[in-house]
Amino acid sequence: MRDRPLREASIRQIGALLDEEAAHWEADLHWDFSAVRAAVAGGVERGTLNGRVLSDGVRPVAYCYYLADSGRTIVGSIFAGRRHRGKGLEEQLAERVIADARAESGCGRLECQTLFCTAPGANGRFREAGFAGRPRHYMLLDLRRDFPAGEPQIPAGFRLRPVRRNDLHAAAEIVYRSHRGSVDAALNLTYATPSACRTFVDTLVLRAGCGRFDPEASRLIEGPRGPAGVLLASRLARTNGHVCQVSVVPEVQGHGLGLALMLIALRAFDRQGLATATLSVTGDNERAHRLYDLLGFRVWREFAAHAWLRPPGRIELPR
Numbered sequence: 114m115r116d117r118p119l120r121e122a123s124i125r126q127i128g129a130l131l132d133e134e135a136a137h138w139e140a141d142l143h144w145d146f147s148a149v150r151a152a153v154a155g156g157v158e159r160g161t162l163n164g165r166v167l168s169d170g171v172r173p174v175a176y177c178y179y180l181a182d183s184g185r186t187i188v189g190s191i192f193a194g195r196r197h198r199g200k201g202l203e204e205q206l207a208e209r210v211i212a213d214a215r216a217e218s219g220c221g222r223l224e225c226q227t228l229f230c231t232a233p234g235a236n237g238r239f240r241e242a243g244f245a246g247r248p249r250h251y252m253l254l255d256l257r258r259d260f261p262a263g264e265p266q267i268p269a270g271f272r273l274r275p276v277r278r279n280d281l282h283a284a285a286e287i288v289y290r291s292h293r294g295s296v297d298a299a300l301n302l303t304y305a306t307p308s309a310c311r312t313f314v315d316t317l318v319l320r321a322g323c324g325r326f327d328p329e330a331s332r333l334i335e336g337p338r339g340p341a342g343v344l345l346a347s348r349l350a351r352t353n354g355h356v357c358q359v360s361v362v363p364e365v366q367g368h369g370l371g372l373a374l375m376l377i378a379l380r381a382f383d384r385q386g387l388a389t390a391t392l393s394v395t396g397d398n399e400r401a402h403r404l405y406d407l408l409g410f411r412v413w414r415e416f417a418a419h420a421w422l423r424p425p426g427r428i429e430l431p432r
């Protein structure tokens with residue numbers, strides 16, 4: 114198996130593997146991967162995307178990419194074609210890409226969420242390389258079969274309304290406060306600061322960063338002391354609605370606001386004729402799991418979040 118940098122590959126060589134990947138994630142996760150495929154293809158065409166390709170003769174059969182994001186480097190897909198799985202290729206790619214990324218002086222923090230990885234064994238390579246990590250779940254609800262009963266009950270003093278463009282600052286604050294001190298904030302720089310949360314919210318709402326934003330299913334909660342909760346939803350594929358983020362500020366969690374936000378989103382997905390709803394959540398987020406279980410979501414895929422800081426830095430996970 115030939116191993117070479119992704120920068121040396123041409124789109125003519127790797128295009129078929131990217132097509133196979135997009136079809137795979139659409140079928141497996143109900144995730145329309147065409148925007149990601151186009152971005153990866155653009156990086157390959159320009160010769161600017163870092164990563165590794167494994168080829169069987171001249172034909173690429175597996176690849177992995179990584180890219181710099183503000184304050185971190187992110188490892189993207191770790192994908193092997195159907196006939197080449199279970200042979201240790203993803204593990205080999207993870208190991209090589211971790212080494213390549215760390216060798217870059219600008220890389221002080223490296224993160225990977227292995228949802229788009231075709232071999233669970235690759236998670237072990239992150240652990241062995243000194244990453245902190247936690248299991249995560251990609252959950253799915255079949256709206257046609259398991260649509261949750263019950264009407265949203267909104268506690269007195271709270272009001273749910275559509276998310277407006279000038280709510281994005283408030284939404285980011287809610288997301289930040291809801292995750293402060295959590296495993297998610299330790300492993301994912303997205304949640305680490307208010308400004309990172311603002312970039313995340315803007316990316317979801319204004320730049321279709323996780324599928325097209327769905328204003329019908331998204332809501333902001335106004336409480337007696339100001340904005341108290343938010344749910345941001347998107348269309349991840351033609352028939353799949355995705356809960357990109359649901360957050361309630363700590364002082365009013367556990368009062369049914371998260372449930373109300375979810376029921377409204379699921380009803381909006383149903384009205385739009387969608388067949389499924391999906392979301393991802395950290396395995397030990399017990400309150401969120403109780404809520405999703407109650408609504409009928411089931412674990413569809415297990416994956417993991419991994420993060421590494423260049424020593425003497427160290428990822429500190431809350432107990």
Ligand SMILES: CC(C)(COP(=O)(O)OP(=O)(O)OC[C@H]1O[C@@H](n2cnc3c(N)ncnc32)[C@H](O)[C@@H]1OP(=O)(O)O)[C@@H](O)C(=O)NCCC(=O)NCCS
Pocket residue numbers: 291292359360361362365366367368369370371372373392393394395398399400401403404407
């Ligand atoms: C997860 C989160 C959005 C839930 O919002 P919430 O307002 O706290 O949730 P709710 O009160 O509606 O429901 C959650 C709790 O109520 C329970 N509950 C609500 N309605 C219920 C009902 N009718 N019957 C039984 N249980 C019910 C849930 O099982 C759960 O139990 P708990 O209070 O014992 O923990 C919120 O806790 C949060 O923002 N957490 C931090 C951010 C986060 O983790 N987001 C999700 C990432 S995917």
